[in-house]
Amino acid sequence: MVLLTRSSRSRRRVLRDALLAGAVLAALALPGLAGGAEAAPRTDLVVGMPVEPPGLDPTSAAPTVIGQVVWQNVFQGLTRIDRDGKVQPQLAKSWTVSPDGLTYTFALQPGVKFHNGEPFTAETAKFALDAIRAPGSVNPQKALYAVIADVKAPDPQTLVLTLSKSSGNLLFWLGQPAAVMVEPKSRDGLKSNPVGTGPFRFASWRKGDRVELTRNPDYWDAARKVHLDKVTFRFIGDPQAAAAALRAGDVDAFPLLPAPELYAAFQKDKAFTAEPGLTEMKVVAGMNNAAKPFSDKRVRQALMMAVDRKLLIEGAYSGYGAAIGSHYTPNDPGYKDLTGVYPYDPKKAKALLAEAGYAKGLTFNFKSPQMAYATRTAEILQAMFSEVGVTMNIVPTEFPAKWVQEVMRDRAFDMTVIAHAEPMDIAIYANDPYYFGYKNPAFNDVVAKAAASTDEAARLKLYGEAQEILAEDVPALFLFVLPKLSVWRAKLTGFWKNEPVPSNDLTEVRWTE
């Protein structure tokens, strides 16, 4: 500054211009410098999520957002589900199943260490599985693992599971976030300090803002090279802010953009990859099958025919997502497209309602959670039902606390809507009690047989039958599968397009330049 005041005016201008030019050059060069002199790809990543997990232990709480941070990144299981929904070996490198389907013998990966240095052995695996099945266990998917009668660790690299009855999906369930391997010393603190065997270690958690992970230098799986050194999960609830953070480069990827109406702009933008995939979230309007008017199957079928699913998806989710006719998604093996069983047909719907004794119409309450997809679905259903003479009163109901109490516990409702997030959860319609209040012994029989069947083809055929029974009985209005509206920088690769398990597996993610 002192120098400048002394110099002549023109020199000052020259100097100023030179300084400006220098600053511009530096600004232009900086991102390049940050990426490394040889333009080596970046090794850090910021992932945005709309909801912050309440804790980081997927074995002790249900919210799927927990798994979306830690599953596959920090924690791993005996098996894993890959991006196509297929079961792959992980900490168990291979297995054999006895002919009666009751004994599973796993050969475990040698040389695996937890992030705290503890070795992973058959004893640890036994500890983890026993903890899930223990009487006081709070594991959210406890019921899935109830068929395991006994776990034995005859030697450090061998694990033997004995089942009480055969279970065709056991290997799939063992690959779920709820069945990840944990070890005794760190187990009590997992909620705030997750310790697993994955490619990333937990580094820090700033509540309300972000979780940071760093690369695990002692990662066991040499076959799957990990490219990222540092991963940050940022929690941004407001959809507008999420979109702005992506554009500003504060966030590199948003695997589940919360507002579909903002998605089209990213699809047009060459700086981003935005290909809509499918999640496992089945949006269904559950009805109280145990009470009037929905105890009458004809009423449920009539309302199903009053719904134009395509138009509903257009209105509620900007046209993204897939229509479903039963409680199964196109991601799931053995999926059957049953949207044609009760297609949109308001005339038939009216006739069927009249046959059921509601020629003059019908009025009922609809408990609507506050999520955008739910409130929009509610309003659209209301309009579609009014076309067939049905009056639906919308009662906004706060989710989760109030909704869980009134719908799940008290079952004081007529109709509601919610997205069921768990993959392959068609068996919930056999649960008794469950909020649908649906009782069909034939269905329960098929589902039980399917679960016990170890023959893949036979099992899928049975699950097909189960889907058909539900499509015919309509215990809930089967509406659509939520899309996975993912956005990431075009230079990133390795993300999952679909989401057969709620997750953000970053093992294969890398920058291409």
Add this chain to the structure above:
Amino acid sequence: MTALAKVSGASFRLRRPGRAALLVGGILTAVLVGVALLSLVWTPEDPARMRILQKLKGPLVSGLLGTDHLGRDVASMLMRGAFNSLTTAFAAVGLGAVLGTLAGVAAAARAGFDAVLMRICDALFALPPILSAIMLGALLGPGALTAIVAIGVFMIPVFARVTRGAAMQIWARDYIMAARMAGKGTARITLEHVLPNIAGQVIVQVTIQLAMAILTEAGLSFLGLGLPPPAPTWGRMLAESQTYMLQAPHLALAPGLAIAAAVLGLNLLGDGLAARLDPRRRQAS
């Protein structure tokens, strides 16, 4: 208001803004009430009718003000929304005005009441209205009644204070003394002399509180605690327009401007009426 009242009498020129306010406020309010009433018999479209394939159309492309994210006609929703807003606001202010005025005149008449009532009012004043309304909404469940009660309850102390102050001034007048000597009881004096003389101030307060009530109702609807769908409300229209701000700005502008115009109109009307009806100002000029 009080600052205005002090100076408005001081010069002749300052009376004119009062008139202009009355005029502009009166017109805006008349349009608001007119549109609200009209919506009962006629709207361009059924405000609840969805034409999802016609969604997010701009103004004049489909209807006067375009369509929303579900293909509903924004102009029709705005009209019916005016009715819903106004009825909720009227009911809430009615509740507050009746109970508040009763409390106010009772307090002015009896010193014993005064101490208790005014402390209750102080306590109510200390609660932030929107937050308390949200709490009430959570307790009672959302709906029209909740909105009315939530807004109305917090208007009671406002009216109680205004009427108490005004009524106390009346009680100090000579004609009250005369009425007393004529053998009239407290209740009769309140009814025959106090209430008629403070009516003007209550009306002014009603107008201003109506503006507040419309704003609060919009806030509650915005948060999902107002009238349930399909009844259109300005607050919910605003809430739903949020994520469409870049794609379809008319969705946010329409209800936003409607709320602003309604609140402005009622406030101006209130100020204009105050200049005419408030005895303090009337006497000064």
